[in-house]
Amino acid sequence: MPSPGALVLNLLLVILEKERAMGWFFAFFFLSGFCSILYELVWLRLTMAQFGVTTALTSIVLSMFMTGLGLGSWGAGALIRRYAARLGFPPLRLYALAELLIGLSSLAVPAELAWGHRLLESMTAQNAYSSGSYYFASGILIAVILLPWCTCMGATFPLAMSAIRSRERAESKRSFSFLYLANVIGAVAGAVAPLFLIELYGFRGTMRVGTVCNVIIAVTAFALTLGQSAKISTGPAVSVAGDNADEQRIVTSQPKGVLALLFLTGLVTMGMEVIWIRLFTPYAGPVVYSFAFILISYLSATFAGSFVYRRFNRGGEIDPYLAWVLLAFLGLLSLLTSDPRFPLNTPLRVLLGVGPFAGWIGYLTPMLVDRWAAGDPDRAGRAYAVNVLGCILGPLLSGFILLPLVGERVGMLLFVTPWIAMAFLPSRRGPERTERRMGTRVAAYASIVAALVLFFTTKNFETLFPDREVLRDSTATVIATGSGMHKRLLTNGIGITQLTPITKMMAHLTLASLPHAPRNALVICFGMGTTYKSVLSWGIPATAVELIPSVPRLFTFYHPDGAALLTSPLSHVVIDDGRRFMERTPQKFDAIIIDPPPPVRAAGSSLLYSKEFYAVAKERLQPGGILAQWLPSGDEAVQSSVARALEESFAYVRVFRPVEENGWHFLASMQPIAERSPDELLQRMPAAAVIDMMAWGPAATPTEQFNRMLRTDLTTQKLISFSPDTPALQDDRPVNEYDMLRHWSHYVHSGMRSWKPDQYGAGTSPQPAGASTQTAKK
DSSP states (O other): OOOHHHHHHHHHHHHHHHTGGGHHHHHHHHHHHHHHHHHHHHHHHHHHHHHOOOHHHHHHHHHHHHHHHHHHHHHHHHHHHHHGGGOSSOTHHHHHHHHHHHHTHHHHHHHHHHHHHHHHHHHHHHSOOOHHHHHHHHHHHHHHHHHHHHHHHHHHHHHHHHHHHHHOGGGGGGHHHHHHHHHHHHHHHHHHTHHHHHHHHHHHHHHHHHHHHHHHHHHHHHHHHTTOOOOOOOSOOGGGOSSSHHHHHHHHHOHHHHHHHHHHHHHHHHHHHHHHHHHHHHHHOSBHHHHHHHHHHHHHHHHHHHHHHHHHOSSOOSOHHHHHHHHHHHHTHHHHHTOTTSOOOHHHHHHHHHHHHHHHHHHHHHHHHHHHHTTOHHHHHHHHHHHHHHHHHHHHHIIIIIHHHHHHHHHHHHHHHHHHHHTTSOOOOSTTSOOOOHHHHHHHHHHHHHHHHHHHHOOOGGGGOSSEEEEEOSSOEEEEEOOGGGOEEEETTEEEEESOHHHHHHHHHHHHTSSSOOOOEEEEOOTTSHHHHHHHTTTSOEEEEESSTTTGGGHHHHOTTHHHHHTSTTEEEEESOHHHHHHHOOOOEEEEEEOOOSOTTBTTGGGGTSHHHHHHHHHTEEEEEEEEEEEOOOOHHHHHHHHHHHHHHOSEEEEEOOTTOOSEEEEEESSOOOOOOHHHHHHTSOHHHHHHHHTTOSSSSHHHHHHHHHTTOBOHHHHHTTSTTSOOOOSSOOTTTOOHHHHHHHHHHTTSOOOOTTSOOSSOOOOOTTOOOOEEOO
């Protein structure tokens, strides 16, 4: 059996053999699609690091990306319509210029984002910005930074179509679908390659790979224009819209209907993509590879559908009525494959849930643009811009309205409602459309019935937990479940935390280790609220920052006195990104306690372990203040990179194993951290804090409770020695998130033995009690 790579190669050869006259354009748009997804992924992460990891800011970035594509497509099409005849050079040169400008983005965007961050920081330092004002200012800056480059990306479709029309008139009427096909398969590669490139070269190094590809396109495209005539065919291409007269009349007489369908396909597809992530995360996990697999599945299916259209459909054999109605059933397949009662492996769940719908959309979208634009760059630009407009609104509708208000299941049903409604549209008689056959109507109604059966008979992941409270917001679906000490917190189906004394000791050891009596503390990541409750037991003002709005609302599920604690004058809970909050607040704290949720490989979690994050935290510590960082797990490289980042950021660092020996607990400060005995630590604690610390054990006495941590005191150098060649974790090098290559290398070098990515590395046994192991940078 041939390998997947061989199958893809053979498929590409089939395409190029059939379309050999436009082989260069296929190569251009393959690389262009590769670069566009690569840039989108990297720009999103760079923007998160500078402006925050909130859902609103993520939506702003993706909206600006799609807005630029739409503006570029519409604007370039209009430019060609008005000025094409006046060009004194071949139109392919304009396309080459657009690709060259896109390539320059790898140099410009990181610098622009850093500039925008500094500007916003100076603005917030002078004026107290509300959260809404901050989002507005951030949105303006992100638009100024990203829109020009994304507009160049959007312009490539009409510019290339204009070049094709001037060179290959016979091939131009379906040029959009040809470029779309190449662009999508390139996007698949663009979703895969960064998973390895980022691990090797970081985000900025990965962007430089994109720059090389864009420059290759630009230079090659320009070279192809040498000696070429600048004559451009400007005659109307719509007259050849279809392969028969009936299709031509349908397309040219129903422009608004075609554009409405293109808008709907963009709206529904991108809106459903947000819901797919919610549905499949409980099975695939929250790591970057899981999200990439969902994206790759969607793009691969879209490519397959586009390929079938290009390869086999020349005369519109598929009944358009049935084609659109069928989307209702295909759209709800993900409810079936995400049903926990079906024992499917994760890849199969995703592929069967996403693939059929995405493949059908991949077939219909280029068909619509081809038949409406018929190779005309201006019409194609407008059509693509309308589709992109739907792509912008879909995620916003899904994330901010449907998911918080009605959840995943009803949200999916509402998205397929337009296709259900099409089944009941009256048949039109006349020369333009024959009366639909009874068999077609029966098939359409059967697909609607099947879709409704899927909706009413399938179940959500949350039904696995009979005793539960479920809250939904724009960020996550949060489940509180269990009883007694077995209570759990899950976000998007992933177990985040449970009741454990580890989270209590994060507060008590940190506050008792301060050089003076604590006056306030900051907790980043609320979770069940255990650490926050422990801080409040010291009788000091406490601030907690939580990214997911629903999480603090479940505080009383885990702690009966939660409501009283939240209303205490000492309590202040903020819904925000922790790093962004520290950059905005003028307040300083005696202790900053960071409790990132597991798994340690979760997408975006590196922004709470990086040197840049610690630099921000240092600015918010009072003199003698302590930063406490819990690393819940990780392989040897992750332990080494976090330890190195802390050592390079702080003058003094101490390392402990928690009371239940899960992960590592770091204390870091710019001043020496006193090495106190258990009794000395207890003498500094209020009585209420001691009672809180011992509520869940595991030790029988407070002295033994502290001893469980103090006797495991290690050095950062010990952890760094586990993987001495691993660099310190930075925003640009998220060692904990991108680990595929080193895991494969470990697997191969260990003689192909089994290996678990989250297990602790060898050599992590504690040192003897009483050893002085505090790290001090001289």
